[in-house]
Amino acid sequence: MELNRRKCLRCLWHGDAKGVQHIMYRRGLDVNAPLNAAGETALHLACGLGDEPVVRRLLRNLEADPWRLDGRGQTPLHTLAQRGFSVAVLNVLLETVGKPETTAYLGVNATATGLTAVDMAALSLARPSNNIPGGDASAAKLLFLTTLIGKLPSDQQQPVPSLSLHWAAQAADLTTIRHRLSQTGANPNAEDLCGMTPLHWAVRNHSLAAQDRVVQACAVLMSAGSKVNKRDRFGFTPLHRCRLPRVCAFLVENGADLEARTRLSNGPRLTAYDLAVRRMPLSTRLGFNRSHDDEHKMPWRTVQALEKSAAARYLLSSGPFLTDQAESCFRVYSSVITMRAAHEARR
Structure with missing residues (x-):
């Protein structure tokens, strides 16, 4: 059974619709069985890849369940809105669900986050x-x-x-940002469908090489009146969305609220620090857990180990051999340290 699961995943990855059908029919693999640790079925994964032929075959020939929830309580439509972005796959899903159920299907809230497919598409x-x-x-x-x-x-x-203005802020395009603000009168606090402002979009830029440009873009937006503690529909401030250490430091220096908490309908109310810790690998996360009295406790050995690993990541980031994982670890670690130090300095 494990071999069949791996073959099915390989066929899905390569867009082999006939191969997927062969494994389901001949090898007895349940079409609605979870195929990975996240509890995603073949239909979830095909939607995430935006693969219309595979999705069509799963729904029409194999009768996959479009209402099936994965381990996070998400339907295949949620996965499509997060990763697939295929209009053709959307049409196939809604045709299978049928017109009487379309409204209910579009309105399903993911169990883990309480978000609809429209919310996820807007966030994506x-x-x-x-x-x-x-x-x-x-x-x-x-x-x-x-x-x-x-x-x-x-x-x-x-x-x-x-x-x-949001697109320009996301790309840290200073020329376009200044033009939109001065020439066209764009509102620096204009909201998208999720209530995010251009400042939210600017800090989501995750390129270490673009840190200085992102800081400059944030400075231009804030000088035009963009609010540093503006919350989106889910209670996220720009600091919650930020992953770059220098940008985090800039926001904190300019009054970002370190104690602001999210307000998702499902799930805990988290500070920016909590979110940054959650993004860290489990092996480095252990020394950053909060105690019940809301104080940060970190064993000194953990601090030393993390400082050494951060130094190594910094050296890697200066060379040509930086991997995506090393860059992500260094970025998130630096953001956590920045917010932790700022929090302790204010106490």
Whole structure:
């Protein structure tokens, strides 16, 4: 059975619809069985890849369940809104569900987060895929979000606001940001569908090489009146969304609230520090847990080990052999240290 699962995953990855059907039929693999640790089924994974032929075969020939929830309480539509962004796959899913159930299907809230597919698509739009505003990935996300909203009942539809300043902020394009603010009168606190401002979008840039430009972009937006503690619909401030250490330090220096907590309908209320700790690998997370009296406790040996590993990551970041994992660890670790030091300095 484990061998069949691996073969099915390989076929899904390569877009082999016939191979997936062969494994399901001939090898007796349940089409709605979870295939990974996240509890995702073949339909979840195919939607995440935006693979319309595989999704169509799973739904039409193998009768996969489009209502099936994964380990996080998400339907295949949620996964599509997070990672797939395929309008063709969206149409196939909704055709299978049927018109009478379309509204209910679009309104399903993920158990873990309480978010709908529209919420996830809007959040994915703000997640940088590249540094080119309006590029292919951004255009695909925007088209998917617009199409998804168009499938809602007319009384639930809302227009996608102009995002020109948001795109410029996400790319840290200082020239365009200044032009939008001074020449076109763009609102520095304009909100997208999730209530995120251009400052939220700017701090989501996760490139270490772009840190200085991101700080400058944040400075321009804040000098124009962008609010550093502005919350989106889920209670996230720009500091919650930030992963770059210098940008975190800049926000804290300019009055970012370290104690602001999220307000997701499902899940704990978290500070920016809590979120940064959760992003850390488990092996380095152990020394950063909060105690019940809300004080940070970190064994000195853990501090020394982390400082050594951070130094190694910094050296790696200066060379040509930096891996994505090393860059991510260094970025998140530095952000945690920045917020922890600022929190202790204020006490």
